[in-house]
Amino acid sequence: MTDNPPLNHLKLTAHCSLLTAYYSSIIMRVSYTSRYYADIGEGHVFPIRKFELVRDRLLREGTLRPQQIVEPLPALITDVLLVHTEDYVTRLRSGTLSPREIRRLGLPWSKALVRRSFLAAGGTINAARFALEDRIGSNLAGGTHHAFPDRGEGFCVLNDVAIAIRVLQRDGLIRRAAIIDCDVHQGNGTATIFEDDESVFTFSMHGAKNYPLFKARSTLDVELPDETTDDRYLEILQEHLPQVFNHSPEMIFYLGGADPYHGDKLGRLALTIKGLRERDRTVLAECKRRGVAVATVMSGGYAANISDTVEIHCNTIRAACSVFNSSQSSAAALK
Numbered sequence: 001m002t003d004n005p006p007l008n009h010l011k012l013t014a015h016c017s018l019l020t021a022y023y024s025s026i027i028m029r030v031s032y033t034s035r036y037y038a039d040i041g042e043g044h045v046f047p048i049r050k051f052e053l054v055r056d057r058l059l060r061e062g063t064l065r066p067q068q069i070v071e072p073l074p075a076l077i078t079d080v081l082l083v084h085t086e087d088y089v090t091r092l093r094s095g096t097l098s099p100r101e102i103r104r105l106g107l108p109w110s111k112a113l114v115r116r117s118f119l120a121a122g123g124t125i126n127a128a129r130f131a132l133e134d135r136i137g138s139n140l141a142g143g144t145h146h147a148f149p150d151r152g153e154g155f156c157v158l159n160d161v162a163i164a165i166r167v168l169q170r171d172g173l174i175r176r177a178a179i180i181d182c183d184v185h186q187g188n189g190t191a192t193i194f195e196d197d198e199s200v201f202t203f204s205m206h207g208a209k210n211y212p213l214f215k216a217r218s219t220l221d222v223e224l225p226d227e228t229t230d231d232r233y234l235e236i237l238q239e240h241l242p243q244v245f246n247h248s249p250e251m252i253f254y255l256g257g258a259d260p261y262h263g264d265k266l267g268r269l270a271l272t273i274k275g276l277r278e279r280d281r282t283v284l285a286e287c288k289r290r291g292v293a294v295a296t297v298m299s300g301g302y303a304a305n306i307s308d309t310v311e312i313h314c315n316t317i318r319a320a321c322s323v324f325n326s327s328q329s330s331a332a333a334l335k
Contacts, residue, residue: 028320029130030064030138031123033071038112045265045302046107046155051141053310054298054317063318072126072139074118075163079125082166083159083193085150092117092157105152117157120144124160124297125167128251131293132173136284136324138317143255143299145187146212154185154211161253161297162193165200168251175199178249180283181218182237183257183299184210184267191216201247205237207260207268220244226268230275233260237282245290252287252294256280258301258312266302276312280319288323296320 036051058064080089091097095109102109123139130137145161146154161179168174178201179194181187186206194200201219208223215221222240224233244252260269261276271279287294296316301309 027065027068028134028136028138028317028324029068029070029126030140030317031072031126031130032069032140033119033123035112035119036116036123036141038110038116040107040110040113044107047302047306047309050301050306050309050313051298053306054140054313057310057314058317063314063321070126070130072119072122074115075121075125075158075160079163079167080118080121080158082170083149083162084147088150092152101151105157106155107157113157116141117144121158121160121163124164124253124295127295127297128164128168128253129173131295132168132251135288135293136295136320137293138296138320140298140313140317142297143181143183143257145181145183145190145255145299146185148189148192153189155300156189159189159193161255162190164253164295165251169199174250176247176249177201177251177253178244178247179203179253179255180241180244181205181255181257181299182260182279182283183255184259184264184269185257185300186210186212186215186221187218187255188212188214188216191218191221194219201244201249203240203244205240210268211266219247224269227270228260229270230272230278233269233271233275234278234282237279241283241286245286245292249292252292254283254287254294254296254316255299256283256296256313256316257299258303258309259299261301261303261308261312263303263305263308264301265304266300273308273312273315277315277319280316281323284319284323 120141124142127137127139144156146156147159303309
């Protein structure tokens, strides 16, 4: 008789230890390319420089390392056509959108704008694939939730999150997904795309009196009064998050908009940078606790001081590093 554990028990223990070591040393990958920039004119309210500034700040402080940044390829036309109409995509690429369509889009058409839109969609597809492999992935762009199948609007050309979901479903990687949209503006394009699709749960928590004037119907819409503050916002978020997970998603896309900030020119809410950081941690910690892969995208942000918008977006990545115990977590990730 021996008191030694059986060999298969030792193997199982070693396997579990290896898994524990692996998950405690995940190096989060993020999508980024300098071609997320397009010239939209000086003084435009959309701060298109923010993508580069977020990347630079995260690298400078050590939250990210250069090897974690993966340059995306543009989304394939076949991927984009899973969501958008062929007519819209053809006219978008050829520069033959009508003046009314360009006004609704809110951005001047250019080849660079089209290129960055396809790249941002590719970046979100990448982030989703990273998340399925590592539990967490990010795109330092994306969240263009006002894009409809047949048009763009509200600075949104292509609906990157919808495209990524359809790609993952087509490729048999997921069946069910959920979107947690914490941009201050309702994700009307996303809500419309998935309105009759029970496989995708759309949750939008937004300003009641903000753009768009006429709201679409998400699976769950939570409308907030002007001047909502940190404590009330977080209370409402925690109250409604369980409904998202009751859908049993295999993948979550988190739109961590910077525009609920009290200093945002288009926001109308009254959250602080600290409150928005806690929002990110709340969402990401719940995803981790429930074992659901999550991809973060940036969505909107229009602070009077662009540095504030950059800091809010950086905090989403810092929170992801901290919550998921990535090996690159540092003092910077806990700021």
